[in-house]
Amino acid sequence: MTDNFGAPVEPEMGPSRLDASNAVSIPAILLMVLSGLTILWSLTTLLHPTNPAQVDDILRNAPNMTPEGERVLRAMLGKGLQLLSVAFWAGLNGLVFFGALKMKNLQSYGLAMTSAILACVPCCGPCGCLGLIPGIWALVVLNKNEVKACFS
Numbered sequence: 001m002t003d004n005f006g007a008p009v010e011p012e013m014g015p016s017r018l019d020a021s022n023a024v025s026i027p028a029i030l031l032m033v034l035s036g037l038t039i040l041w042s043l044t045t046l047l048h049p050t051n052p053a054q055v056d057d058i059l060r061n062a063p064n065m066t067p068e069g070e071r072v073l074r075a076m077l078g079k080g081l082q083l084l085s086v087a088f089w090a091g092l093n094g095l096v097f098f099g100a101l102k103m104k105n106l107q108s109y110g111l112a113m114t115s116a117i118l119a120c121v122p123c124c125g126p127c128g129c130l131g132l133i134p135g136i137w138a139l140v141v142l143n144k145n146e147v148k149a150c151f152s
Contacts (some may be wrong), residue, residue, distance in 0.1 A: 030134035031100035034126035
């Protein structure tokens with residue numbers, strides 16, 4: 001194809017992979033940083049086990065606590081629940097981190113979308129509500145047709 005002056009014109013190509021990579025880069029990095037911080041925070045909670053004296057203080061300040069409630073509270077503050085909680089938060093934020101990494105590399109569109117959606121859920125996302133901003137940003141960018149087309 002030539003223009004009016006006889007110079008060859010390149011045919012229009014699809015969306016630029018570089019433009020798509022630039023568009024997802026900042027929200028993906030933010031999600032990786034926030035989820036990494038959340039994983040580190042959840043792992044550091046294992047270093048500070050609950051002191052039984054602290055549980056007794058809590059129970060002393062709740063004189064109307066039933067024996068069933070006391071048993072539930074002691075179970076909640078025990079090591080088993082602490083490990084379960086750390087495993088849940090680290091696993092969930094590990095998924096957000098991995099999805100954000102895939103998003104940055106323009107791979108696995110479904111995992112990138114899952115990561116962005118999880119970041120928008122305040123109780124599941126990285127660093128509580130702080131993940132909401134990069135999560136929404138990532139969703140907006142990921143829903144652009146030119147970005148979708150560049151995912152492998």
